[in-house]
Amino acid sequence: MKLRSTYLAALGSCVLLAACATSETDSAAPEEVISGSHVDERLAIYTEVELAPDLSELTDSQRQVVTLLVEAAQAVDEIYWQQAYGSRDELLAGLPAAERRFAEINFGPWDRLDDNAPFLPGVGDKPQGANFYPADATRVEVEEASEDVQSLYTMVERDEDGALTAVPYHDAFATQNAIVIAKLREAASTTENTQLQAYLEARANALGTDDYRASDIAWMNMKTNTVEVIIGPIETYEDQLMGTKAAHEALVLIKDMEWSQRLARYSDLLPALQDTLPVSEEYRAEEPGTEAELNAYDLAFVAGDGNAGSKSIAVNLPNDESVQLEKGTRRLQIKNAMRSKFDAILMPISEELIAPGQRQHVTFDAFFANTMFHEVAHGLGIKNTITGNGTVRSALQDHASWVEEGKADILGLHMITELHANGELGDADLMDNYVTFAASMFRSIRFGGTSAHGRANRVRFAHFEEQGALLRDDPGIYSVDFEAMQAAMRALGEAILTMQGNGDRDTVQAFWDRWGVIGPNLEEALATLADRDIPVDIVYRQGLEVLGLR
DSSP: OHHHHHHHHHTTOOOOOGGGGOOTTOOOOHHHHOOHHHHHHHHTTEEEEEOOOOOTTSOHHHHHHHHHHHHHHHHHHHHHHHHHTSOHHHHHTTOOHHHHHHHHHHTSSEEGGGTTEEOSTTOOSOOTTTTTSOTTOOHHHHHTSOHHHHSTTEEEEEOTTSOEEEEEHHHHTHHHHHHHHHHHHHHHHHOSOHHHHHHHHHHHHHHHHTOOHHHHHHHHTOOSOSEEEEEEEOOOTTOOSSSOOOOEEEEEEEEOHHHHHHHHTTGGGHHHHGGGOSSOGGGGOOOOOSOOEEEEEEEEEEEEGGGSSSOOSEEEEOOOHHHHHHHOOEEEEEHHHHHHHIIIIIHHHHHHHBOGGGGGGOOHHHHHHHHHHHHHHHTSSOSBOSSSSOBHHHHHGGGHHHHHHHHHHHHHHHHHHHHHHTTTTTTOOHHHHHHHHHHHHHHHHTTOTTSHHHHHHHHHHHHHHHTTSEEEOTTSOEEEOHHHHHHHHHHHHHHHHHHHHHTOHHHHHHHHHHHOOOOHHHHHHHHHHHHTTOOSEEEEEOSTTTTTOO
């Protein structure tokens, strides 16, 4: 509770009364729990961005494919609501405009950027397992249940005897799935790109069977398509009970051919980077797939998990460890989302918290590179524990997501450092990457303690501050110590890779308890950003009308 109160204060928001955490049977009046003004304040932490990428170069068939994919994505939204909360219509019915809009942003009555604090009366705390499990299900109970209950692709219920039982996604969401599948197949018959056609058909089949491996392979095989879609159950962030249930999302994207060509040269360099990781050989013995691909895209529409709370600026998929080792991963940089966050959030943060003598080092090119190599780093390191505890994801359970994001952050910076030392980044100034990286930590920490990215950045900030990589001046302004940053980067990278390889959840829990605390310096910095009304994140105005397709 201390961390939640601290974070609320840091964001300059009203501290919720204790009644916020009451059970569903609590009959507290709404004014005792939360006020409309508080919701207005929380809405103000978002700045609206229009998703209207340039579609003028698309053919008529490509524009029709985009239309069909957006329609498929809208059905995915309904599935994610069921996974995250339950009935969307029942929750939104009768809510005032501000509360309704805030519930739409958060896909439920819990504030995702405020550690899931409830903002509607009587709803109680968010269950750790969201709506994937019965609210009273425990970790031990799930661990002792059948493999189907533990599957990435099942909703969990109780049978008439109270035992946990699993319902496959394709049955639980049959109505919405039918719409998504039909739209994907229509798009497959419309597109002129055979690689996209093969993927859409494979993904439609996968949604009907919950077997996604073949469609992941088909997605990896796409090279020539301009229109892109990511759709289905993918990330496991929403499940904070076990960290294993995949939530539905959809992203419709348009490839930026010019930027993608700029990134293509790095793909050949990726396998050698595995050997440079700052950890002993046994923790980097796996050989990642070599068909890695780096491309830049503009986002046209996003739904479900991808649109909940903080918005993604890059993607690294697929998550299936066997596909990663066989084929590698594809890294998609979402350029228009990235630019929006840089201009509206990161630059104002830098003006407040970065020392004047280093502010010139906060650049969009460095932000783009840091984000790109973060995604690259997801494909490096280790996917299977060296202790016989299975995959890292299954061994670390609810901690797996933030540890993985922390690994990607720190190893991305490590790779930039290695490439720079080898002359692969031209005349780029490495200090740009370091200072931009430091400024972006403040941005991501504001996502809160229930965000995997927010948690990873909390840990890294505390570690860097203690190691002298971040130096704080008396007025609360920060600067980067170049050499100390490199040492802290290597030390934290080694710690994270070792924890992943060992797969010991208790050790990771202790690590989080030690480093995942918001200290007084960070609290003051976050309060400064809130006082200056700097947005925490973006929210999209999107749809076929915005795209000019209706």
